[in-house]
Amino acid sequence: MSDEPLIEDEDATVLEARLETGGMRLDKALAGVFPDLSRARLQALLAEGAVSRDGMGVSSGSAKAQPGLYSVVLPPVVSATPSPEAIPLTVLFEDGDLIVIDKPAGMAAHPAPGNETGTLVNALLAHCGASLSGIGGVARPGIVHRLDKDTSGVMVAAKTDRAHAGLSALFAAHDIERTYIALTRGAPSPAKGRVETLIGRSSSDRKKMAVLRNGGRNAITDYVVESVFGRPVKAGGAPMAARIACTLHTGRTHQIRVHLASMGAPILGDPVYGSGSPATAVRAAIAQSGLARQALHAAILGFVHPVSGEPLRFETPPPPDMDRLERLLEAL
Incomplete structure:
Protein backbone atom coordinates (compact mmCIF):
# COMPACT_ATOMS: atom_id res chain seq x y z
CA MET A 1 0.00 0.00 0.00
CA PRO A 75 9.38 9.17 -10.47
CA PRO A 76 7.39 8.20 -13.55
CA VAL A 77 7.47 10.76 -16.33
CA VAL A 78 3.92 11.85 -17.06
CA SER A 79 2.19 14.79 -18.67
CA ALA A 80 1.92 17.89 -16.48
CA THR A 81 -1.61 18.45 -17.79
CA PRO A 82 -3.72 15.28 -17.48
CA SER A 83 -7.10 15.46 -19.20
CA PRO A 84 -10.47 15.54 -17.41
CA GLU A 85 -12.45 12.31 -17.73
CA ALA A 86 -16.10 11.88 -16.73
CA ILE A 87 -15.55 8.90 -14.44
CA PRO A 88 -18.19 8.32 -11.73
CA LEU A 89 -16.94 8.93 -8.20
CA THR A 90 -18.35 7.99 -4.79
CA VAL A 91 -18.01 11.32 -2.97
CA LEU A 92 -18.12 11.13 0.82
CA PHE A 93 -17.48 14.84 1.48
CA GLU A 94 -16.72 17.94 -0.55
CA ASP A 95 -16.34 21.63 0.10
CA GLY A 96 -14.38 24.46 -1.49
CA ASP A 97 -11.03 23.19 -0.20
CA LEU A 98 -11.03 19.40 -0.37
CA ILE A 99 -12.84 16.30 -1.51
CA VAL A 100 -13.04 12.84 0.10
CA ILE A 101 -13.88 9.84 -2.07
CA ASP A 102 -14.24 6.08 -1.74
CA LYS A 103 -11.72 4.92 -4.37
CA PRO A 104 -12.57 1.71 -6.19
CA ALA A 105 -9.99 -1.03 -6.66
CA GLY A 106 -8.37 -0.84 -10.08
CA MET A 107 -8.12 2.97 -10.15
CA ALA A 108 -4.64 4.47 -9.94
CA ALA A 109 -4.29 7.68 -7.94
CA HIS A 110 -2.51 9.62 -10.68
CA PRO A 111 -1.28 9.14 -14.24
CA ALA A 112 1.86 7.05 -14.65
CA PRO A 113 3.35 4.91 -17.40
CA GLY A 114 0.79 2.20 -18.14
CA ASN A 115 -1.95 4.19 -16.36
CA GLU A 116 -2.06 7.44 -18.30
CA THR A 117 -5.86 7.62 -18.20
CA GLY A 118 -8.70 6.48 -15.97
CA THR A 119 -7.01 7.70 -12.79
CA LEU A 120 -8.39 9.53 -9.80
CA VAL A 121 -6.71 12.72 -11.00
CA ASN A 122 -8.46 12.47 -14.37
CA ALA A 123 -11.80 11.90 -12.62
CA LEU A 124 -11.31 14.78 -10.18
CA LEU A 125 -10.40 17.20 -12.96
CA ALA A 126 -13.79 16.50 -14.56
CA HIS A 127 -15.72 16.44 -11.30
CA CYS A 128 -14.24 19.58 -9.73
CA GLY A 129 -13.85 21.59 -12.91
CA ALA A 130 -13.38 25.31 -12.36
CA SER A 131 -13.37 24.93 -8.56
CA LEU A 132 -9.72 23.81 -8.64
CA SER A 133 -7.05 26.40 -7.94
CA GLY A 134 -3.64 26.39 -9.56
CA ILE A 135 -1.90 23.91 -7.27
CA GLY A 136 1.78 23.95 -8.17
CA GLY A 137 1.03 26.37 -11.00
CA VAL A 138 -1.30 23.91 -12.74
CA ALA A 139 -5.05 23.55 -12.19
CA ARG A 140 -5.15 20.02 -10.81
CA PRO A 141 -6.24 18.23 -7.65
CA GLY A 142 -3.59 17.88 -4.97
CA ILE A 143 -2.87 14.20 -4.28
CA VAL A 144 -1.29 14.22 -0.82
CA HIS A 145 -1.42 10.47 -0.13
CA ARG A 146 -1.88 7.37 -2.22
CA LEU A 147 -3.57 4.03 -2.19
CA ASP A 148 -2.14 1.30 -4.37
CA LYS A 149 -4.08 0.92 -7.61
CA ASP A 150 -5.69 -2.34 -6.44
CA THR A 151 -6.43 -1.17 -2.89
CA SER A 152 -9.90 0.28 -2.37
CA GLY A 153 -11.05 2.82 0.17
CA VAL A 154 -11.14 6.33 1.53
CA MET A 155 -8.87 9.01 0.06
CA VAL A 156 -8.73 12.79 0.42
CA ALA A 157 -7.51 15.25 -2.21
CA ALA A 158 -6.95 18.98 -2.03
CA LYS A 159 -8.72 21.48 -4.26
CA THR A 160 -6.81 24.57 -3.11
CA ASP A 161 -3.22 25.46 -2.32
CA ARG A 162 -3.98 26.10 1.36
CA ALA A 163 -5.72 22.73 1.76
CA HIS A 164 -2.86 21.01 -0.06
CA ALA A 165 -0.28 22.53 2.28
CA GLY A 166 -2.36 21.75 5.37
CA LEU A 167 -3.07 18.13 4.42
CA SER A 168 0.57 17.56 3.49
CA ALA A 169 1.60 18.81 6.94
CA LEU A 170 -0.89 16.46 8.65
CA PHE A 171 0.39 13.44 6.75
CA ALA A 172 4.03 14.41 7.34
CA ALA A 173 3.32 14.63 11.09
CA HIS A 174 1.31 11.34 10.99
CA ASP A 175 -1.55 13.28 12.56
CA ILE A 176 -4.11 11.23 10.63
CA GLU A 177 -6.36 8.32 11.65
CA ARG A 178 -5.99 5.51 9.10
CA THR A 179 -7.35 2.00 9.53
CA TYR A 180 -7.40 -0.71 6.87
CA ILE A 181 -9.19 -4.06 6.64
CA ALA A 182 -7.22 -6.99 5.25
CA LEU A 183 -8.15 -10.60 4.56
CA THR A 184 -5.08 -12.76 5.05
CA ARG A 185 -3.71 -16.25 4.63
CA GLY A 186 -3.42 -17.57 8.17
CA ALA A 187 -3.23 -15.08 11.05
CA PRO A 188 -0.43 -13.39 12.96
CA SER A 189 0.37 -14.37 16.53
CA PRO A 190 -0.36 -12.82 18.97
CA ALA A 191 -3.83 -11.76 17.84
CA LYS A 192 -3.17 -8.12 18.71
CA GLY A 193 0.02 -6.12 18.64
CA ARG A 194 2.32 -3.57 17.07
CA VAL A 195 4.80 -4.15 14.26
CA GLU A 196 7.69 -1.69 14.20
CA THR A 197 10.41 -2.26 11.62
CA LEU A 198 12.55 -0.55 9.05
CA ILE A 199 11.11 -0.73 5.53
CA GLY A 200 13.07 -0.03 2.37
CA ARG A 201 13.64 -1.40 -1.09
CA SER A 202 14.47 -5.08 -1.28
CA SER A 203 18.09 -5.81 -2.14
CA SER A 204 16.97 -8.74 -4.31
CA ASP A 205 14.18 -6.90 -6.18
CA ARG A 206 14.33 -3.10 -6.26
CA LYS A 207 10.69 -2.90 -7.35
CA LYS A 208 9.62 -4.45 -4.04
CA MET A 209 9.74 -3.16 -0.48
CA ALA A 210 11.01 -5.29 2.41
CA VAL A 211 11.65 -5.33 6.14
CA LEU A 212 15.31 -4.41 6.61
CA ARG A 213 17.74 -4.88 9.46
CA ASN A 214 19.64 -1.73 8.52
CA GLY A 215 18.66 1.28 6.48
CA GLY A 216 15.17 2.00 5.24
CA ARG A 217 12.63 4.09 7.16
CA ASN A 218 10.83 3.45 10.42
CA ALA A 219 7.38 1.89 9.90
CA ILE A 220 4.76 1.28 12.60
CA THR A 221 1.53 -0.70 12.21
CA ASP A 222 -0.92 -1.69 14.96
CA TYR A 223 -3.07 -4.72 14.14
CA VAL A 224 -6.01 -6.63 15.59
CA VAL A 225 -7.24 -10.01 14.37
CA GLU A 226 -11.01 -9.45 14.19
CA SER A 227 -12.08 -12.87 12.85
CA VAL A 228 -10.49 -16.19 11.95
CA PHE A 229 -11.77 -18.63 9.34
CA GLY A 230 -11.25 -22.36 8.86
CA ARG A 231 -9.63 -24.89 11.10
CA PRO A 232 -5.82 -24.99 11.17
CA VAL A 233 -4.32 -27.31 8.57
CA LYS A 234 -1.95 -28.63 11.27
CA ALA A 235 -2.70 -29.16 14.97
CA GLY A 236 -1.79 -26.03 16.88
CA GLY A 237 -1.27 -24.11 13.66
CA ALA A 238 -2.80 -20.92 12.33
CA PRO A 239 -6.34 -20.77 10.93
CA MET A 240 -6.79 -20.90 7.17
CA ALA A 241 -7.56 -17.19 6.90
CA ALA A 242 -8.34 -14.11 8.96
CA ARG A 243 -9.80 -10.61 8.88
CA ILE A 244 -7.35 -8.09 10.32
CA ALA A 245 -7.73 -4.38 11.12
CA CYS A 246 -4.47 -2.48 10.66
CA THR A 247 -3.93 1.06 11.94
CA LEU A 248 -1.07 3.03 10.41
CA HIS A 249 1.20 5.29 12.42
CA THR A 250 3.48 5.84 9.43
CA GLY A 251 2.76 5.57 5.74
CA ARG A 252 5.59 3.77 4.01
CA THR A 253 5.22 2.30 0.55
CA HIS A 254 3.28 -1.00 0.74
CA GLN A 255 3.60 -0.88 4.55
CA ILE A 256 0.65 -3.08 5.53
CA ARG A 257 1.33 -5.58 2.75
CA VAL A 258 4.97 -5.90 3.83
CA HIS A 259 4.25 -6.03 7.56
CA LEU A 260 1.55 -8.70 7.32
CA ALA A 261 3.70 -10.81 5.01
CA SER A 262 6.62 -10.49 7.45
CA MET A 263 4.41 -12.01 10.18
CA GLY A 264 3.50 -15.00 8.01
CA ALA A 265 0.02 -13.70 7.18
CA PRO A 266 0.21 -12.21 3.66
CA ILE A 267 -2.87 -10.57 2.21
CA LEU A 268 -4.99 -12.86 0.07
CA GLY A 269 -4.70 -12.09 -3.63
CA ASP A 270 -1.51 -10.04 -3.23
CA PRO A 271 0.53 -10.73 -6.38
CA VAL A 272 3.75 -9.24 -4.95
CA TYR A 273 3.93 -10.13 -1.26
CA GLY A 274 1.52 -13.07 -1.09
CA SER A 275 4.20 -15.75 -0.79
CA GLY A 276 2.98 -19.31 -0.32
CA SER A 277 -0.31 -20.80 -1.40
CA PRO A 278 -3.51 -20.61 0.67
CA ALA A 279 -5.37 -23.78 1.64
CA THR A 280 -7.39 -25.42 -1.12
CA ALA A 281 -10.69 -24.24 0.41
CA VAL A 282 -9.41 -20.67 0.58
CA ARG A 283 -8.26 -20.75 -3.04
CA ALA A 284 -11.73 -21.97 -4.02
CA ALA A 285 -13.34 -19.14 -2.03
CA ILE A 286 -11.14 -16.56 -3.76
CA ALA A 287 -12.09 -17.91 -7.19
CA GLN A 288 -15.79 -18.00 -6.32
CA SER A 289 -15.75 -14.46 -4.90
CA GLY A 290 -14.24 -13.00 -8.05
CA LEU A 291 -11.46 -11.27 -6.10
CA ALA A 292 -8.72 -10.31 -8.56
CA ARG A 293 -6.52 -8.09 -6.39
CA GLN A 294 -5.09 -7.88 -2.88
CA ALA A 295 -7.87 -8.03 -0.28
CA LEU A 296 -7.05 -4.69 1.30
CA HIS A 297 -9.46 -1.81 1.95
CA ALA A 298 -8.79 1.62 3.47
CA ALA A 299 -11.80 1.66 5.77
CA ILE A 300 -11.28 4.70 8.01
CA LEU A 301 -9.75 8.12 7.41
CA GLY A 302 -9.95 10.78 10.10
CA PHE A 303 -8.30 14.20 10.26
CA VAL A 304 -8.83 17.82 11.19
CA HIS A 305 -9.95 19.95 8.24
CA PRO A 306 -6.82 21.95 7.36
CA VAL A 307 -8.78 25.15 6.72
CA SER A 308 -11.93 25.10 8.89
CA GLY A 309 -10.46 23.14 11.79
CA GLU A 310 -13.49 20.82 11.80
CA PRO A 311 -12.80 17.22 12.91
CA LEU A 312 -13.69 14.85 10.05
CA ARG A 313 -13.92 11.07 10.07
CA PHE A 314 -15.04 8.79 7.26
CA GLU A 315 -15.65 5.05 7.28
CA THR A 316 -16.68 2.76 4.43
CA PRO A 317 -17.22 -1.03 4.34
CA PRO A 318 -15.12 -3.29 2.11
CA PRO A 319 -16.48 -3.45 -1.46
CA PRO A 320 -18.44 -6.42 -2.88
CA ASP A 321 -15.46 -8.57 -3.90
CA MET A 322 -13.98 -8.53 -0.38
CA ASP A 323 -17.41 -8.86 1.22
CA ARG A 324 -18.21 -11.94 -0.89
CA LEU A 325 -14.86 -13.48 -0.02
CA GLU A 326 -15.34 -12.88 3.70
CA ARG A 327 -18.78 -14.51 3.63
CA LEU A 328 -17.34 -17.54 1.84
CA LEU A 329 -14.48 -17.75 4.35
CA GLU A 330 -17.00 -17.65 7.23
CA ALA A 331 -18.49 -20.87 5.87
CA LEU A 332 -15.22 -22.80 6.00
Missing part, protein backbone atom coordinates in the same frame (compact mmCIF):
# COMPACT_ATOMS: atom_id res chain seq x y z
CA SER A 2 1.92 3.40 -0.83
CA ASP A 3 0.17 6.04 1.27
CA GLU A 4 2.62 8.87 1.98
CA PRO A 5 3.51 11.88 -0.20
CA LEU A 6 6.90 10.52 -1.15
CA ILE A 7 8.61 10.04 -4.47
CA GLU A 8 8.58 6.25 -3.96
CA ASP A 9 6.10 4.69 -6.36
CA GLU A 10 5.48 1.20 -7.67
CA ASP A 11 5.95 2.61 -11.21
CA ALA A 12 9.17 4.43 -10.35
CA THR A 13 12.56 3.65 -11.89
CA VAL A 14 15.46 2.87 -9.56
CA LEU A 15 19.03 3.64 -10.66
CA GLU A 16 21.99 2.24 -8.75
CA ALA A 17 25.72 2.92 -8.89
CA ARG A 18 28.63 2.32 -6.54
CA LEU A 19 30.85 5.20 -5.47
CA GLU A 20 34.29 3.81 -4.71
CA THR A 21 35.86 6.92 -3.16
CA GLY A 22 34.52 9.88 -1.20
CA GLY A 23 35.64 13.33 -0.24
CA MET A 24 34.13 15.62 -2.89
CA ARG A 25 30.68 17.23 -2.78
CA LEU A 26 27.99 14.58 -2.94
CA ASP A 27 26.03 16.13 -5.82
CA LYS A 28 29.20 16.40 -7.89
CA ALA A 29 30.27 12.85 -7.09
CA LEU A 30 26.83 11.48 -7.98
CA ALA A 31 26.83 13.37 -11.28
CA GLY A 32 29.96 11.40 -12.13
CA VAL A 33 28.40 7.97 -11.49
CA PHE A 34 24.94 8.87 -12.86
CA PRO A 35 25.92 10.52 -16.18
CA ASP A 36 22.31 10.70 -17.40
CA LEU A 37 21.31 12.96 -14.49
CA SER A 38 22.40 16.58 -14.32
CA ARG A 39 23.83 18.00 -11.12
CA ALA A 40 20.77 20.24 -10.75
CA ARG A 41 18.45 17.25 -11.18
CA LEU A 42 20.39 15.30 -8.56
CA GLN A 43 20.17 18.23 -6.14
CA ALA A 44 16.37 18.24 -6.54
CA LEU A 45 16.18 14.46 -6.06
CA LEU A 46 18.33 14.71 -2.93
CA ALA A 47 15.99 17.35 -1.52
CA GLU A 48 12.96 15.15 -2.28
CA GLY A 49 14.40 12.20 -0.33
CA ALA A 50 14.88 10.10 -3.45
CA VAL A 51 18.55 9.23 -2.87
CA SER A 52 19.98 6.67 -0.46
CA ARG A 53 23.40 5.19 0.33
CA ASP A 54 23.48 1.56 1.44
CA GLY A 55 19.77 1.86 2.27
CA MET A 56 20.13 5.06 4.32
CA GLY A 57 18.60 8.28 3.03
CA VAL A 58 20.90 11.17 2.11
CA SER A 59 19.64 14.66 1.38
CA SER A 60 22.46 17.22 1.35
CA GLY A 61 24.19 17.71 -1.97
CA SER A 62 26.86 19.86 -0.33
CA ALA A 63 27.86 17.16 2.16
CA LYS A 64 31.00 15.15 1.52
CA ALA A 65 30.40 11.98 -0.41
CA GLN A 66 31.02 8.64 1.27
CA PRO A 67 31.83 5.41 -0.57
CA GLY A 68 28.91 3.01 -0.95
CA LEU A 69 26.04 1.81 -3.12
CA TYR A 70 23.80 4.74 -4.08
CA SER A 71 20.20 4.35 -5.21
CA VAL A 72 18.20 7.06 -6.97
CA VAL A 73 14.42 6.69 -7.31
CA LEU A 74 13.12 8.45 -10.42
